[in-house]
Amino acid sequence: MSRTRYKIFENDQPHFLTCTIVNWLPIFGSPEVTHIVLDSLRFLQENKRLTIFAYVIMEHHLHLVASSENLSKEIGDFKSYSAREIINYFKIQNNQFILKQLKFHKLSHKKDRTYQLWQEGNHPQQIQGDEMMTQKVEYIHNNPVKHGYVDEYIHWRYSSARNYAGLEGLLEVETEWF
Numbered sequence: 128m129s130r131t132r133y134k135i136f137e138n139d140q141p142h143f144l145t146c147t148i149v150n151w152l153p154i155f156g157s158p159e160v161t162h163i164v165l166d167s168l169r170f171l172q173e174n175k176r177l178t179i180f181a182y183v184i185m186e187h188h189l190h191l192v193a194s195s196e197n198l199s200k201e202i203g204d205f206k207s208y209s210a211r212e213i214i215n216y217f218k219i220q221n222n223q224f225i226l227k228q229l230k231f232h233k234l235s236h237k238k239d240r241t242y243q244l245w246q247e248g249n250h251p252q253q254i255q256g257d258e259m260m261t262q263k264v265e266y267i268h269n270n271p272v273k274h275g276y277v278d279e280y281i282h283w284r285y286s287s288a289r290n291y292a293g294l295e296g297l298l299e300v301e302t303e304w305f
Contacts (some may be wrong), residue, residue, distance in 0.1 A: 139255040141180055141304070145261045146206060146245045148234040153186035154225060154244075160213055161285055164189065165297055172299065177201050179300050181264040183271065184285035190267045192254065203247050210244035224271040238254045260304050264291070 148154055155161045161184055171177035180192040186188075195201045217225045226242065233243035253259045268291065271283035280288040290296040 130267070138197065139194060141178075141192050141260065142198060142251040144193060144202060144249045144251050145188060146202070146249050147188040149229065149246055150242050151187040152225065152232075154213065155184055155189075155285075160216060162171050163212045164209055165285075167205050167227070167253060169298060170193075171201055171205060177196045177205075179190055179287070179298060180260070180304060181287045181291075181300060182289070182298065183213075183267045183283065185270060186276065190270065191261065192263050192267065198251070206245045206249075211253065213244055213290075214242050242250075246270045257304065 147187065155164070164184055168177070168179065168182070172179060176195060178194045178197075179192070182191045182193075183189065193202075193214050214229065216228070217229075229242035229244055234247070237243055252263075254263065263288075268280040268286055268288040269282075271277050271286065277283050280286065281292045281294065284297065287296055287298065287300040289299075290300045291302055
């Protein structure tokens with residue numbers, strides 16, 4: 128039996144995804160760590176492995192609307208690579224506090240590693256049309272406002288909100304949906 132009820136059924140279709148750090152640790156408070164995530168996503172885009180329609184990176188999770196020929200595999204590769212890079216960053220920084228937390232919160236069945244960065248799964252929800260896409264993009268862009276980090280969504284650096292406002296963002300996104 129699967130561990131989650133969420134599944135990707137149609138890879139070519141955009142899906143709303145959430146990736147969360149174990150125990151909701153606020154590791155994306157560091158710009159260096161956040162840039163590892165951005166660089167990982169950019170690599171997948173540049174190699175035509177992932178199309179991103181919207182994103183936001185918060186302090187302990189990220190939301191994406193994305194599509195791919197094999198979305199589950201690409202998100203798995205993203206999480207695996209970014210986890211290795213982020214853990215290596217914390218090792219170089221000798222950040223024992225975070226490393227101990229990532230070790231403590233590792234699920235017991237994950238015998239092949241010392242640390243776990245991402246929670247299992249990504250809760251994919253297939254976008255069912257323009258109305259749902261608009262709702263998910265607005266939800267993503269308003270996440271930093273809802274949490275009280277900014278008053279206006281375009282002020283959050285780690286989001287596609289600027290792209291949708293006609294300004295330059297940190298990642299290119301596809302704003303034409305269907």
